[in-house]
Amino acid sequence: MDTPRVFNFSPGPATLPLPVLEQAQREMLSLPGLGVSAMEISHRSKWFEGVLDETTANFKKLLHLPDEFSVLYMQGGSRLQFSTVPMNLLRGTGKPADYVITGTWGTTAAVEARREGTVNVAFDNKAENYRRLPHRDELKLSPDAAYVHITSNETIQGVQYQVDPEWGAAPVVCDASSDFLCRPIHLRPYGMIYACAQKNLGPAGVTVVLVRSDLLERVPQGLHSMLDYRLYAKEKSLANTPPVFACYIVLLVTRWLLHDVGGLAHMHERNRKKAALLYEVVDRFPDLYQGHADPACRSLMNVTFRLPSDEHATRFVQEAAKRSLCELKGHRSVGGIRASIYNAMPIEGVEALREFMLDFARRA
């Protein structure tokens, strides 16, 4: 007897759309017309060429991406991007890179960047334990930055940009790992956007990189092949074997976004509705549910709050699990509760969590 599916609030690897899993299950032994699994097929096959072409076309449709952007499919997660970004865009420029740090991942990105050149920390909200985004007049941007790095959503703290950062001339490089495709964006400020798959896109193991052609032209010579954005663009991500099965799942997720959800405006509406259902309860019981992020900077993806004591938090997590509401424990650096409600979390899961939170408050 199969174990029934739970509502999975894991911060990542995270829940995937059920129709995607069902198609992967149907095709696990044999892709239609091919007689092999998506785990067993050559990356040089016509089928896989079609997978990458359609996925790229879907990203272009979803984001209204102009042709000056290349779409790369890489490995190593965002943490390898923390290194490849400065290798490709900072090394040898003689310029600084500006890092705007609004949580744990921005901090980690800056550590790797310092190995390649000068990092200017343009903002760091550590003193407030990362509750908010910068005000424009707090930002100490360099006049000649090679790029400005931001983290569009900080998974651990639950702090997210809701507006695209139009700050100046330097291209913005955005780690969008945990909120990629959660809303329509205005592309103008961005030179590069990267996202590991395991939150909004698919299984861990593939990282999507959107990079503008003028940034590709700056890539220095002599980089190791598998760390060189220009080579990925030139070889259409086929210089080595990409994670074929993971790319296939990403394709199915982009199809779901386009055809089932109806595009990013609809996805955004769903995400706002889901997040509001939870934040409304947080705000109704502020002594019990103590929100971490400043309300103006709250994430649509990761709802973070503390409870009055560790005992409350433990009981919350245990009682929720009994209702099949799983993986709600917060990260140790923030504590309390984190409900990750990425694109694929159905509204029914959020409604069930809201009901539980209301019930827990009545009994607290």
Add this chain to the structure above:
Amino acid sequence: MDTPRVFNFSPGPATLPLPVLEQAQREMLSLPGLGVSAMEISHRSKWFEGVLDETTANFKKLLHLPDEFSVLYMQGGSRLQFSTVPMNLLRGTGKPADYVITGTWGTTAAVEARREGTVNVAFDNKAENYRRLPHRDELKLSPDAAYVHITSNETIQGVQYQVDPEWGAAPVVCDASSDFLCRPIHLRPYGMIYACAQKNLGPAGVTVVLVRSDLLERVPQGLHSMLDYRLYAKEKSLANTPPVFACYIVLLVTRWLLHDVGGLAHMHERNRKKAALLYEVVDRFPDLYQGHADPACRSLMNVTFRLPSDEHATRFVQEAAKRSLCELKGHRSVGGIRASIYNAMPIEGVEALREFMLDFARRA
């Protein structure tokens, strides 16, 4: 109606054991007792900790691996290892690294190594288009090499070591991507063995690295985190999110090797039997099937031969496909036919190919 499975002779990503695919299919929507897919579960979960622990234990059993070896789970394929090997083991040593080049992949590995230090080409069979391994007296090994790099099986040329290289004091670093776990090995010469998964282990996207503790101690300071073997060993490959689903499939493949096949001696016997079925036909019709590799260096994994003309080769591939014998076209640098018969290719597939080759010879 599902498309029936074919016999898939792809060089990689390659065929997987059917029981592995069937289990992955059964568990695609919900792992037993957990209610989430293996694509949706945290790498910090007890379940995934168990996946990596059991996989490592299975490698140790299969290879009789002593505790001085760490098992790392990385991303980026063997081509990233071509770079991380010299970053970790050559950079800053002041010593040369010896590269023994017996095909395309060894050549490519040396290209990346030159970015990090001095490469001494100890052997290169390019003049013969890579048909054989070195004789001991042809090898120009350095007295003080940091390591000696070999490619245990050259997938494109079909040239494989059948004996472990006991050549000298320098540790051997072995790219075993296309023949890992195909036979028992004597570990003594090896300081490091690495293998991408997509031939003998699982889907593309995870790379297994076995590395001895004395080599880990040589890793220089200041490497980027995701390229630093020492960090992977220290953090048990959990410094970032590993490709969880790919690791789960690798676990199932190691279980299949241990419990269904019965270990590497049995696997080796199967592999020798499969390869002999094809090479026997090649040798019986030498004017038609012109073997590429020197018979003493023939691969058990990739059987490579040419036909008298391109027309013969095209007809061979097309007629074979009609019998559900697929992906037999050779690599352009060798031409003709390549039958990849990795661990998971069942003997029935090889017997069907043999019958076809005999029939084709009667009609040629």
